[in-house]
Amino acid sequence: xSARIALxxxxxxxxxxxxxxxxxxxxxxxxxxxxxxxxxxxxxxRFGFVSLGHGAFMGVGAYVPALLWNYEGLTPWIGxxxxxxxxxxxxxxxxxxxxxxxxxxxxxxxxxxxLGQVVxxxxxxxxxxxxxxxxxxxxxVGHSWYALQFPEKGYFYIIALLLWLGxxxxxxxxxxxxxxxxxxxISEDEEAAAAIGIDVTREKLRxxxxxxxxxxxxxxFFGQYLMYxxxxxxxxxxxxxxxxxxxxxxxMYAMLGPTVGxxxxxxLTEGLRVWFGANFVGAANTIYGVLLILFVIFMPRGxxxxxxxxWRRNRAVTAMRQRSTPAA
Amino acid sequence: MDIxxxxxxxxxLLLGGVLALLALGLNLIFGVIDVVWIAYADLVMCGMYAVxxxxxxxxxPLPLAFLAAIAIVAVLGVLVHVLIIAPILGSAPINQLLxxxxxxxxxQSFATLVFxxxxxxxxxxxxxxxxxxxxxxxxxLIAFVVALIGAVALYFFLRRTYxxxxxxxxxxxxxxxxxxxxxxxxxxxxxxxxGGALAGLGACLLALQYDVHPFxxxxxxxxIFMVCVLGGLGNMIGGFVASxxxxxxxxxxxxxxxxxxxxxxxxxxxxVLMFIRPRGILxx
Amino acid sequence: xxxxxxxxxxxxxxxxLFDVSLDVKERExxxxxxxxxxxxxxxxxxxxxxxxxxxxxxxxxxxxxxGLPAHRIVTHGIAHIPENRRLFPRxxxxxxxxxxxxxxQARRHFADRLAWVYDFFPRLKExxxxxxxxxxxxxxxxxxxxxxxxxxxxxxxxxxxxxxxxPLLVRQxxxxxxxxxxxxxxxxxxxxxxxxxxxxxxxxxxxxxxxxKLSGTSAQLKHNELIRKAYMGL
Numbered sequence: 001x002s003a004r005i006a007l008x009x010x011x012x013x014x015x016x017x018x019x020x021x022x023x024x025x026x027x028x029x030x031x032x033x034x035x036x037x038x039x040x041x042x043x044x045x046r047f048g049f050v051s052l053g054h055g056a057f058m059g060v061g062a063y064v065p066a067l068l069w070n071y072e073g074l075t076p077w078i079g080x081x082x083x084x085x086x087x088x089x090x091x092x093x094x095x096x097x098x099x100x101x102x103x104x105x106x107x108x109x110x111x112x113x114x115l116g117q118v119v120x121x122x123x124x125x126x127x128x129x130x131x132x133x134x135x136x137x138x139x140x141v142g143h144s145w146y147a148l149q150f151p152e153k154g155y156f157y158i159i160a161l162l163l164w165l166g167x168x169x170x171x172x173x174x175x176x177x178x179x180x181x182x183x184x185x186i187s188e189d190e191e192a193a194a195a196i197g198i199d200v201t202r203e204k205l206r207x208x209x210x211x212x213x214x215x216x217x218x219x220x221f222f223g224q225y226l227m228y229x230x231x232x233x234x235x236x237x238x239x240x241x242x243x244x245x246x247x248x249x250x251x252m253y254a255m256l257g258p259t260v261g262x263x264x265x266x267x268l269t270e271g272l273r274v275w276f277g278a279n280f281v282g283a284a285n286t287i288y289g290v291l292l293i294l295f296v297i298f299m300p301r302g303x304x305x306x307x308x309x310x311w312r313r314n315r316a317v318t319a320m321r322q323r324s325t326p327a328a
Numbered sequence: 329m330d331i332x333x334x335x336x337x338x339x340x341l342l343l344g345g346v347l348a349l350l351a352l353g354l355n356l357i358f359g360v361i362d363v364v365w366i367a368y369a370d371l372v373m374c375g376m377y378a379v380x381x382x383x384x385x386x387x388x389p390l391p392l393a394f395l396a397a398i399a400i401v402a403v404l405g406v407l408v409h410v411l412i413i414a415p416i417l418g419s420a421p422i423n424q425l426l427x428x429x430x431x432x433x434x435x436q437s438f439a440t441l442v443f444x445x446x447x448x449x450x451x452x453x454x455x456x457x458x459x460x461x462x463x464x465x466x467x468x469l470i471a472f473v474v475a476l477i478g479a480v481a482l483y484f485f486l487r488r489t490y491x492x493x494x495x496x497x498x499x500x501x502x503x504x505x506x507x508x509x510x511x512x513x514x515x516x517x518x519x520x521x522x523g524g525a526l527a528g529l530g531a532c533l534l535a536l537q538y539d540v541h542p543f544x545x546x547x548x549x550x551x552i553f554m555v556c557v558l559g560g561l562g563n564m565i566g567g568f569v570a571s572x573x574x575x576x577x578x579x580x581x582x583x584x585x586x587x588x589x590x591x592x593x594x595x596x597x598x599x600v601l602m603f604i605r606p607r608g609i610l611x612x
Numbered sequence: 613x614x615x616x617x618x619x620x621x622x623x624x625x626x627x628x629l630f631d632v633s634l635d636v637k638e639r640e641x642x643x644x645x646x647x648x649x650x651x652x653x654x655x656x657x658x659x660x661x662x663x664x665x666x667x668x669x670x671x672x673x674x675x676x677x678x679g680l681p682a683h684r685i686v687t688h689g690i691a692h693i694p695e696n697r698r699l700f701p702r703x704x705x706x707x708x709x710x711x712x713x714x715x716x717q718a719r720r721h722f723a724d725r726l727a728w729v730y731d732f733f734p735r736l737k738e739x740x741x742x743x744x745x746x747x748x749x750x751x752x753x754x755x756x757x758x759x760x761x762x763x764x765x766x767x768x769x770x771x772x773x774x775x776x777x778x779p780l781l782v783r784q785x786x787x788x789x790x791x792x793x794x795x796x797x798x799x800x801x802x803x804x805x806x807x808x809x810x811x812x813x814x815x816x817x818x819x820x821x822x823x824x825k826l827s828g829t830s831a832q833l834k835h836n837e838l839i840r841k842a843y844m845g846l
Contacts, residue, residue, distance in 0.1 A: 048420070048422060050422045050425070050426070052366075052425070052429070058463055094599060097602075097603035098602070100604070103602060103603075105421050106425065106561060107557060107561070107602070108366055109364075109422070109425055109598060110364070110553045110554070110557050111598075111602050113440070113553060114550055114553070114554055114595045115595075116596050117546075117550045117591075117595055118592055118595040118596060118599070121588045121589075121592045121595070122588075122592050124588050125586055125588030125589045125591075125592060128390075130485055143336050155516060212353075225515045226565055237546050237549070237550065238543075238546070241429050241432065242434060244426060244429065245426075245429070245430065245433070248426065250342055283437070283441060284437070285433050285434075285436065285437030285440075286433075286437035286438050286441060288430070288433050288434075288435055288437070289430045289431060289433030289434025289435070289436075289438075290430070290434070291429070291430070291438060292429065292430025292433060292434075293412055293427050293430035293431060293434070294425065295430075296416060296419075296423050296427040296430065297412070297415045297416055297427065318361065326454070447771035490710065490711075490713075490714055490719065492702065493707055493709060493710055493711055494714060496700075496702075496703060496707075497700045497703060497711050498698050500700045500702055500703065501700055502661070503662070503699055504662075504694055504698045505683070505690070505691045506660075506661065506662060506681065506682025506683045506686075506800060507660055507662070507686065507716050508683075508711050508712060508759075508763075508765060509683050509686035509687060509714045509718075510683055511681070511683045512683075540620070545684075568811065576779060
């Protein structure tokens with residue numbers, strides 16, 4: 001891609017809010033934010049480290065700045081980094097022992113599931129400060145940089161765009177580093193990878209922490225944008241599965257896959273809402289469910305994956321295999 | 329001992345009964361087919377709705393509604409295996425988890441579509457029994473007894489019948505079952521049906537005590553997984569024991585603080601135990 | 613009774629058997645000998661239906677076997693004792709035997725069969741309630757054979773029955789094979805232990821690198837130069 005086209009593209013993206021009606025902008029912002037979060041999940045998921053508990057990080061990311069703002073008047077400029085740090089801490093506390101003790105596959109998925117539930121239940125249990133299942137809203141102060149609140153959607157559009165691009169950059173960064181090949185080796189065969197000297201625990205932890213941090217970040221801005229938090233929409237098993245589904249549907253092995261998943265699921269929800277009206281609450285998810293099943297059976301690499309993924313992955317693993325000495 | 333604490337302990341015991349039944353079902357399926365049905369609790373939810381619909385909606389007598397519900401969920405179990413599991417038996421375990429995750433989504437939303445999000449109750453009010461100063465819910469007591477009977481029945485089925493023995497055998501050495509004249513697929517189907525039937529039975533027992541709504545699976549589903557993993561995935565006895573341990577934690581924890589916090593405690597303990605004994609606390 | 617003609621089989625793209633033809637007549641004991649990796653186990657698995665064949669014909673008493681799943685082949689009267697016994701370790705001896713009688717025609721006569729097997733292997737009767745995984749090597753072999761006999765087979769396929777056993781036990785196992793023969797069973801045995809197997813069987817085939825290189829009566833093979841040099845160390 002030549003630099004000029006890229007520049008034009010960016011200019012177009014930035015100028016978009018000026019020509020887009022409010023509602024579509026609202027959808028676009030959500031698509032970008034969710035795309036960012038799905039991408040964050042797929043950073044781990046693509047190597048087979050499937051977490052069914054990313055709702056935990058999103059929930060922490062969303063609630064912490066909101067609570068700090070409402071009760072302490074603490075600006076989200078501090079609140080959000082704190083939330084991200086907390087997400088990372090959570091990931092370390094759970095991830096480190098898991099990886100150290102080789103808790104993998106089913107066991108790992110179920111531990112993450114438990115984690116997601118713990119966060120949700122904690123939020124609900126602390127209903128006195130979080131509002132429990134009824135949710136909470138941040139104290140609105142109108143347009144304010146200090147509070148990171150912008151009633152005009154354009155600002156959040158830029159934020160969402162930057163986040164999304166940032167997520168892609170991180171993906172790129174992981175892809176082009178030696179880390180990626182190590183992770184692929186680990187996902188192929190953990191024992192063999194350890195045998196050739198890869199620090200399995202460290203590599204897995206690293207990608208997990210990044211994934212958790214970004215998800216927390218996404219959750220934080222999601223909360224800031226919507227100005228309403230509900231434990232079921234930002235944490236728990238429902239959200240966690242939604243993340244997994246969208247990332248897989250879009251194709252978690254390709255960089256733009258999760259983003260495709262975000263647009264796909266959003267379009268589906270909106271389309272169904274328009275078509276069925278408010279009468280058919282639950283129709284969208286019903287279709288999601290069926291689609292997830294069908295995708296897993298027939299298209300495990302998702303939409304984007306049909307195009308690109310398998311080739312790149314095989315190439316890297318083959319190169320890795322050729323380079324590594326056989327275990328004695 | 330404080331009378332309320334004693335009550336909590338007893339309640340915990342009774343609660344453990346149904347949990348144990350469901351854990352048996354999940355462990356059975358995992359031990360034999362090597363898949364975790366993430367949507368298992370939602371099959372229970374379907375069973376509860378079936379009871380509700382047949383009894384409160386169509387006016388069937390309760391025992392008949394119960395039997396029908398068990399049969400319905402058993403059939404559901406077979407369908408799950410045939411339509412979702414069988415096509416991806418060879419895939420990575422993660423794919424199987426995700427496929428049943430999709431089923432979870434589907435069942436919950438479908439239930440929402442059909443029944444709405446309101447809490448439904450079959451409206452059967454069973455008395456509270458007084459034993460000295462203790463108050464015990466009769467419904468819960470019955471649930472416990474029936475669950476135990478179910479567990480014992482399962483035990484004898486697995487021990488004494490040919491199919492039961494084959495089910496235990498296939499969990500130990502899958503590949504040579506053909507040499508014994510055993511059709512693997514048939515065993516999988518039977519196992520799925522039994523798993524479903526256990527879920528159906530659990531549904532009947534839960535319907536006696538709780539309201540049903542589409543997302544009720546999310547409340548005890550993760551609990552069942554936790555119990556199974558604690559006892560060692562596939563380990564029927566382990567899951568059985570772990571059920572009672574967990575139910576005690578929840579019951580006693582709930583006595584000292586709120587219900588949700590007791591769940592938090594249980595889950596946190598689970599995460600911690602996973603690190604101490606990743607293969608399950610009762611693993612060999 | 614059993615007849616293979618031009619059988620080719622393998623695992624995916626890896627071919628293990630090339631144009632194998634052999635036959636086993638009723639009441640015979642036939643051996644298949646050859647080095648490690650020659651394809652002997654593959655041969656057994658093809659006959660019992662665990663592995664499909666890619667070419668060739670296979671009939672048992674006139675019934676064509678290819679395409680039949682393993683659990684159906686058992687009902688035709690072929691029982692396969694796999695390499696390394698493959699007992700169900702956490703099931704008791706008796707439960708292992710019970711599984712052997714899973715097919716309907718065996719279930720009907722389970723009690724009789726069980727009594728017969730216990731007669732044949734008194735040691736198993738002693739250990740009937742023990743988990744099979746706790747048995748000694750020789751006892752496990754007995755249990756594996758007993759389990760196969762529970763299905764009332766007409767042809768017994770034995771894959772390396774002496775593998776992993778101490779020399780004394782090896783001799784016992786081959787004595788067992790002799791006793792089984794005496795009961796009228798037809799046996800096809802795959803073995804690495806050439807010396808002892810040739811004493812037990814009527815005929816044998818030499819399988820090397822997936823093809824039959826030699827065949828003949830055991831007397832003939834015992835005096836065959838190639839076999840003596842390569843497999844009997846003479």
